Amino acid sequence: MNKVFHVMYDDDDTLKDAASALVAKGIRVKDVFSPFPVHGIDPIIGVKRTRLGIAAFMFATTGTTLALLGMWYFMISDWPMNIGGKPSFSLIENLPAFIPVTFEFSVLCGAHGMAITYLLRNGTLPGMPASNPDPRTTDDKFVMEITTEQNALSADELEAAIKETPLFELSTKDYK
Amino acid sequence: MEFKFEGRTKLITQILMGIGLIALIGGFFTDGSDHHQRWWANLLINGFFWFSISLAALFFYALNYAVEASWSAIIKRTFEAMWHFLPIGGGVIIFVLAAGHFFHAHHLYHWMDSTLYHEYMVVDGDQTVYLDALEAGAVENPNYDHIIAGKEAYFTPWFFWLRTLGYVATFLIFARLFRRWSLLEDEKPDLDLHFKQFRRSAVFLVFFAVFSSMLAWDWVMSIDVHWFSTLFGWYLFSGMWVSFMIMLNVGLIWLRGKGYYQEVTSSHMHDISKWMFAISMLWSYLWVSQFLLIWYANIPEEVTYYTQRFFSDYQVPFMITFFVNFAIPFYTLLPRDTKRNSKFIVPVGTLIFLGHFADVYLLVIPGTMFDHNEFGIFEIGLFLGFLGLYINRTLNALSNAPLIPKNHPMLQESKELHY
Numbered sequence: 001m002n003k004v005f006h007v008m009y010d011d012d013d014t015l016k017d018a019a020s021a022l023v024a025k026g027i028r029v030k031d032v033f034s035p036f037p038v039h040g041i042d043p044i045i046g047v048k049r050t051r052l053g054i055a056a057f058m059f060a061t062t063g064t065t066l067a068l069l070g071m072w073y074f075m076i077s078d079w080p081m082n083i084g085g086k087p088s089f090s091l092i093e094n095l096p097a098f099i100p101v102t103f104e105f106s107v108l109c110g111a112h113g114m115a116i117t118y119l120l121r122n123g124t125l126p127g128m129p130a131s132n133p134d135p136r137t138t139d140d141k142f143v144m145e146i147t148t149e150q151n152a153l154s155a156d157e158l159e160a161a162i163k164e165t166p167l168f169e170l171s172t173k174d175y176k
Numbered sequence: 177m178e179f180k181f182e183g184r185t186k187l188i189t190q191i192l193m194g195i196g197l198i199a200l201i202g203g204f205f206t207d208g209s210d211h212h213q214r215w216w217a218n219l220l221i222n223g224f225f226w227f228s229i230s231l232a233a234l235f236f237y238a239l240n241y242a243v244e245a246s247w248s249a250i251i252k253r254t255f256e257a258m259w260h261f262l263p264i265g266g267g268v269i270i271f272v273l274a275a276g277h278f279f280h281a282h283h284l285y286h287w288m289d290s291t292l293y294h295e296y297m298v299v300d301g302d303q304t305v306y307l308d309a310l311e312a313g314a315v316e317n318p319n320y321d322h323i324i325a326g327k328e329a330y331f332t333p334w335f336f337w338l339r340t341l342g343y344v345a346t347f348l349i350f351a352r353l354f355r356r357w358s359l360l361e362d363e364k365p366d367l368d369l370h371f372k373q374f375r376r377s378a379v380f381l382v383f384f385a386v387f388s389s390m391l392a393w394d395w396v397m398s399i400d401v402h403w404f405s406t407l408f409g410w411y412l413f414s415g416m417w418v419s420f421m422i423m424l425n426v427g428l429i430w431l432r433g434k435g436y437y438q439e440v441t442s443s444h445m446h447d448i449s450k451w452m453f454a455i456s457m458l459w460s461y462l463w464v465s466q467f468l469l470i471w472y473a474n475i476p477e478e479v480t481y482y483t484q485r486f487f488s489d490y491q492v493p494f495m496i497t498f499f500v501n502f503a504i505p506f507y508t509l510l511p512r513d514t515k516r517n518s519k520f521i522v523p524v525g526t527l528i529f530l531g532h533f534a535d536v537y538l539l540v541i542p543g544t545m546f547d548h549n550e551f552g553i554f555e556i557g558l559f560l561g562f563l564g565l566y567i568n569r570t571l572n573a574l575s576n577a578p579l580i581p582k583n584h585p586m587l588q589e590s591k592e593l594h595y
Contacts, residue, residue, distance in 0.1 A: 040594060057510070084472045096471045099464060 063109025196561010227265025232420035241377035449515035456505035500531035
């Protein structure tokens with residue numbers, strides 16, 4: 001039988017100190033639920049660096065390509081346009097006129113792509129069931145999740161170590 | 177910890193200064209252009225470029241005080257050291273301007289010709305009297321330039337010199353005050369002094385906002401006197417700022433490699449690299465903004481600046497400069513890891529730095545040398561000479577005070593900066 005501990009703290013600094021203390025004992029913290037991003041918690045509990053930036057770059061590059069391709073088709077190929085008194089009918093020569101649109105479309109694709117990816121990855125799209133263990137973590141409490149599955153210590157040893165930290169509340173659940 | 181400026185480093189800067197001096201003297205006599213125009217133009221370019229880096233250091237120092245930034249407290253001595261070139265750079269600029277205005281030693285600035293401003297003239301033997309209205313016996317002045325005459329009020333000698341001397345004097349006064357207060361703070365903790373610097377920095381920024389734009393018009397934009405651009409001042413300002421950020425970054429990497437500034441962490445270096453990246457984007461944004469409107473509107477009086485650069489021998493360097501100053505920082509400095517990697521920052525920073533020197537070069541040269549420009553060993557020698565002089569003055573100033581200020585109220589916060 002595996003056990004999961006939800007350790008609640010009422011301050012982000014207390015949480016960070018407790019996490020450091022537990023990690024120093026070789027305990028692996030699975031996750032932290034907090035109402036706001038806790039600065040500096042990631043390296044303590046060993047969260048991998050996000051790849052969201054790379055995704056954003058790829059979305060933005062897609063936007064740049066689509067914008068240029070679209071404008072080339074609309075304004076050069078399909079219906080040649082006289083742009084700013086310069087009827088050159090060439091993408092490269094009319095490029096300055098396309099730069100603002102290209103920029104805006106890149107930002108649009110980058111921002112939307114990034115936001116949707118983030119929501120999907122976290123399972124927080126509107127209507128999705130909440131995955132935080134306690135509704136108070138959206139208000140003013142911080143919860144640390146520790147499982148026996150990820151740790152070599154037994155449930156009793158873990159509980160003893162957790163109780164040494166200045167916790168606010170502790171709830172334990174069994175799961176298969 | 178005190179920085180010691182001696183030995184090989186000092187020797188290298190002196191050798192560079194020697195190269196510069198040889199280039200300066202040799203260049204003057206080998207320069208075959210009319211009135212040694214090429215020599216004067218390059219002197220102006222180097223004087224302005226290195227002056228502007230010092231000015232950006234002064235600006236950045238004041239900015240950090242005015243916004244009460246804590247991260248930079250630990251490295252503020254480097255900003256102070258970097259503005260010690262101000263009097264030399266200002267002196268070179270004033271020397272070039274005065275030589276043109278009072279002695280007509282060169283024709284960098286077309287508007288310095290006083291005969292342009294009057295529509296009529298009376299020629300009486302050797303004497304020529306210029307008139308603004310038609311009188312008996314007067315003929316049309318062939319030198320009359322309608323556009324420049326329209327700018328006469330702005331270019332009146334006393335007004336021009338009041339401005340030029342005013343800018344340099346204001347910067348020097350603030351630089352001296354900031355340095356004095358900074359050293360005074362080392363002696364004993366004084367919060368009043370800190371807040372005094374905070375207030376004076378805000379005052380300086382007000383002066384800087386106006387003067388940085390106007391000095392760009394007076395010293396650089398007036399070369400292309402028939403042309404104007406309202407965002408020109410910000411364009412030059414962003415260029416000087418990014419050059420300063422690169423100089424600071426590479427300089428700190430060098431100092432850390434020498435064993436100084438071990439308290440400066442990779443978070444500080446990351447922040448400086450972020451500035452490098454951000455201001456490169458500001459520069460690109462202003463470059464494009466200026467270009468886009470002029471290209472789109474296609475008005476003859478506005479496009480002259482770009483036709484001179486696009487449809488001439490300057491086309492390739494002009495395009496490469498924009499590419500280097502925009503695309504290279506954008507693609508290489510975007511990821512987090514490259515911003516913290518000194519092995520990466522040094523070559524990329526050097527490349528962008530040279531790009532911004534080329535930018536200043538291309539601001540001055542097309543309007544002064546037209547189609548007769550030459551680029552050779554003189555330009556490279558003069559650049560190296562000014563580089564040596566700048567580093568020499570900076571490191572000399574750096575060795576005059578403790579590297580890390582004492583008693584700065586935000587020093588501890590700066591040491592514990594965590595990105």
